[in-house]
Amino acid sequence: MKKFIALLLATLMIAGCFAACGGEETPENKANEIVIGVQGPLTGSAAQYGIAVANAAKLAADEINAAGGINGTTLKVVTADDEADPGDKAVSAYNSLKDQGMQIFLGTVTTGSGLAVIDQTAADNMFQLTPSASGDDIIEAGDNCFQICFTDSNQGSRSAQYIAENNVATKVAVIYDSSDAYSTGIYNNFKAEAANRGIELVAEQSFTKDSKSDFSAQIQACKTAGAELVFLPIYYTEASLILGAAKAADYAPKFFGCDGLDGLLAIEGFDTSLAEGVMLLTPFAADATDDATQAFVSAYKAAYNNEIPNQFAADAYDGVKILAKLIEENNITADMTAAEICEILKAAICAEGFEFYGLTGAGAALTWDASGAVSKDPAAVIIENGAYKAL
Amino acid sequence: MGFLSNLINGISLGSIYAVIALGYTMVYGIAKMLNFAHGDVIMIGAYVVYLAGSKAGLPPVAAVLVAMVACTALGVSIEKIAYKPLRQATSLAVLITAIGVSYFLQNIALVIFGANPVNFKSVVSIPAIKLFDGQVVISGETSTAIVVSLIIVIALSLFIKKTKSGRAMLAVSEDKGAAQLMGVNVNRTISLTFAIGSALAAIAGALLCSAYPILSNTTGAMPGIKAFVAAVFGGIGSIPGAMIGGILIGVIEILGRAYISTQLADAIVFGVLILVLMFKPTGILGKKISEKV
Numbered sequence: 001m002k003k004f005i006a007l008l009l010a011t012l013m014i015a016g017c018f019a020a021c022g023g024e025e026t027p028e029n030k031a032n033e034i035v036i037g038v039q040g041p042l043t044g045s046a047a048q049y050g051i052a053v054a055n056a057a058k059l060a061a062d063e064i065n066a067a068g069g070i071n072g073t074t075l076k077v078v079t080a081d082d083e084a085d086p087g088d089k090a091v092s093a094y095n096s097l098k099d100q101g102m103q104i105f106l107g108t109v110t111t112g113s114g115l116a117v118i119d120q121t122a123a124d125n126m127f128q129l130t131p132s133a134s135g136d137d138i139i140e141a142g143d144n145c146f147q148i149c150f151t152d153s154n155q156g157s158r159s160a161q162y163i164a165e166n167n168v169a170t171k172v173a174v175i176y177d178s179s180d181a182y183s184t185g186i187y188n189n190f191k192a193e194a195a196n197r198g199i200e201l202v203a204e205q206s207f208t209k210d211s212k213s214d215f216s217a218q219i220q221a222c223k224t225a226g227a228e229l230v231f232l233p234i235y236y237t238e239a240s241l242i243l244g245a246a247k248a249a250d251y252a253p254k255f256f257g258c259d260g261l262d263g264l265l266a267i268e269g270f271d272t273s274l275a276e277g278v279m280l281l282t283p284f285a286a287d288a289t290d291d292a293t294q295a296f297v298s299a300y301k302a303a304y305n306n307e308i309p310n311q312f313a314a315d316a317y318d319g320v321k322i323l324a325k326l327i328e329e330n331n332i333t334a335d336m337t338a339a340e341i342c343e344i345l346k347a348a349i350c351a352e353g354f355e356f357y358g359l360t361g362a363g364a365a366l367t368w369d370a371s372g373a374v375s376k377d378p379a380a381v382i383i384e385n386g387a388y389k390a391l
Numbered sequence: 392m393g394f395l396s397n398l399i400n401g402i403s404l405g406s407i408y409a410v411i412a413l414g415y416t417m418v419y420g421i422a423k424m425l426n427f428a429h430g431d432v433i434m435i436g437a438y439v440v441y442l443a444g445s446k447a448g449l450p451p452v453a454a455v456l457v458a459m460v461a462c463t464a465l466g467v468s469i470e471k472i473a474y475k476p477l478r479q480a481t482s483l484a485v486l487i488t489a490i491g492v493s494y495f496l497q498n499i500a501l502v503i504f505g506a507n508p509v510n511f512k513s514v515v516s517i518p519a520i521k522l523f524d525g526q527v528v529i530s531g532e533t534s535t536a537i538v539v540s541l542i543i544v545i546a547l548s549l550f551i552k553k554t555k556s557g558r559a560m561l562a563v564s565e566d567k568g569a570a571q572l573m574g575v576n577v578n579r580t581i582s583l584t585f586a587i588g589s590a591l592a593a594i595a596g597a598l599l600c601s602a603y604p605i606l607s608n609t610t611g612a613m614p615g616i617k618a619f620v621a622a623v624f625g626g627i628g629s630i631p632g633a634m635i636g637g638i639l640i641g642v643i644e645i646l647g648r649a650y651i652s653t654q655l656a657d658a659i660v661f662g663v664l665i666l667v668l669m670f671k672p673t674g675i676l677g678k679k680i681s682e683k684v
Contacts, residue, residue, distance in 0.1 A: 043507065045508055047506060205653050207653060211613070213614075214645070216396075216400035217397060217648040221393075240605065241603060268510060
């Protein structure tokens with residue numbers, strides 16, 4: 001009996017090998033479509049970002065295709081999940097996108113995963129437009145990578161600037177994730193700018209990815225130091241725990257965060273009263289009254305279960321529209337290789353005269369320089385009655 | 392005041408470690424195996440509390456009871472399927488199996504409950520105690536964790552000393568072979584140990600996620616390891632030792648984070664463990680067993 005089972009298993013294994021070989025055919029791009037690859041955390045603790053980006057990218061592509069495509073060419077969005085992992089999962093997600101015939105890369109969503117693939121995208125000469133990987137070093141690796149979001153140095157210094165100019169607080173504490181590139185990057189820039197602006201940093205607390213459930217000691221340190229405001233350059237899952245820990249310690253400072261806090265209100269089962277009064281920097285507020293935002297929000301809600309899009313969705317929606325504009329202006333066709341497209345686009349996006357008006361520019365034009373950074377100003381929003389409100 | 396608050400936070404974290412460590416120490420003391428899947432049984436327990444309480448609308452106490460029943464069934468089946476066939480195998484084989492079970496549970500939870508963390512609604516409704524004009528706050532979760540862990544330690548000690556099945560456990564832990572010769576059903580005793588350990592895991596899961604309300608499939612992993620350290624620290628196999636070890640590890644972790652370095656807190660915890668084991672290899676309350684040659 002045992003021998004029979006062993007034989008059966010061995011046969012299955014060999015069959016499995018053949019099946020795998022069969023699956024590795026290079027996908028042929030028979031339809032007249034340009035394939036855009038979206039990579040981000042579709043599951044895990046930052047999943048809201050990846051899902052928002054994937055949803056909005058598909059929405060934008062569907063709108064373009066429904067209107068007849070670009071010069072007769074349609075857009076196809078393919079996705080891969082990297083779980084916001086800064087290592088092998090990011091690389092395999094990128095490889096799986098290439099297997100799916102990706103010609104333009106709209107990713108990554110998070111900085112940590114981005115740093116894991118930028119060398120590879122540069123080597124592949126893959127045009128990369130990241131909706132939300134805001135790390136400064138994301139765009140430094142190669143000349144093929146451009147951002148739609150503002151950089152971490154921008155977020156850190158703008159946060160300090162906003163707090164100082166609006167007299168939000170003078171005694172400030174920071175809690176950041178020392179094991180995360182995004183969080184540490186913002187913290188360092190915030191610290192430097194705070195010193196210039198006369199903000200007193202009374203407590204600098206950190207945590208790591210191995211110890212991110214108990215924040216009582218960090219909150220206690222902020223409370224003891226008498227901080228009026230706690231700056232949280234971190235992601236929303238940990239922020240929800242910090243808000244809970246502050247309430248448990250009967251400590252009610254102001255909280256101020258960056259784009260990583262977006263998503264706080266959408267955590268399943270989260271008591272949104274904890275987030276009341278939390279301020280964050282974001283380039284997009286879903287309650288803005290301009291036509292473009294309203295049209296986008298209602299289309300997104302109609303397509304995705306009445307969910308209100310966050311700034312990541314807006315960044316991705318802009319991203320696809322930027323790509324569409326570039327494709328149209330430069331006569332990109334579906335039969336070009338990724339490297340050919342990249343050669344054209346990386347010159348075109350920072351060329352004199354290319355500008356884009358979208359959801360995340362606050363009415364101003366977005367332009368790019370050769371470094372890959374975008375010209376864009378973050379705006380502040382505050383959480384009131386369980387919703388974001390522009391400040 | 393800051394120090395007092397930190398101390399209380401440490402005791403709070405420590406009493407949760409203590410409840411988890413009790414599960415490790417019972418199973419090790421009696422079955423002589425390290426059940427590395429214990430932390431993941433905790434995670435499953437917390438999910439059951441979440442589903443029964445927040446989703447199905449049961450009152451918190453009932454939800455915890457449901458979770459205890461579910462975890463008991465899970466623990467006993469794990470023992471029957473994964474560990475019992477290895478009763479005569481080397482301890483290394485059992486250890487590797489336990490790690491396998493741990494990953495199995497984590498991944499099965501990923502498939503069933505998804506990868507998005509959920510916010511766990513606290514099962515504790517006791518109001519917080521405020522001292523010194525609100526400068527020191529003892530949350531309801533903290534006082535519950537401390538009281539519950541004390542009750543469990545006392546109840547377990549009494550159970551082992553006073554009841555027949557408890558004394559059977561003691562006998563099995565001293566000498567399996569001799570216990571069997573004296574008419575103790577070794578297999579049933581080990582199953583009972585797993586049942587009790589897993590029921591404790593459900594309570595630990597409810598306490599852990601009430602205090603730190605983010606629940607995902609890896610929630611039990613790190614606390615499980617810390618609690619294992621606590622069990623070794625207190626003297627693995629000793630029930631009061633697990634309690635003392637748990638509280639000490641919690642206090643060292645929080646004070647280390649508050650006064651030395653937030654980044655080195657874990658390193659300090661494990662550093663203290665190494666120091667203790669250098670001078671007292673069996674842990675604080677561990678018995679010195681002289682091996683007969």
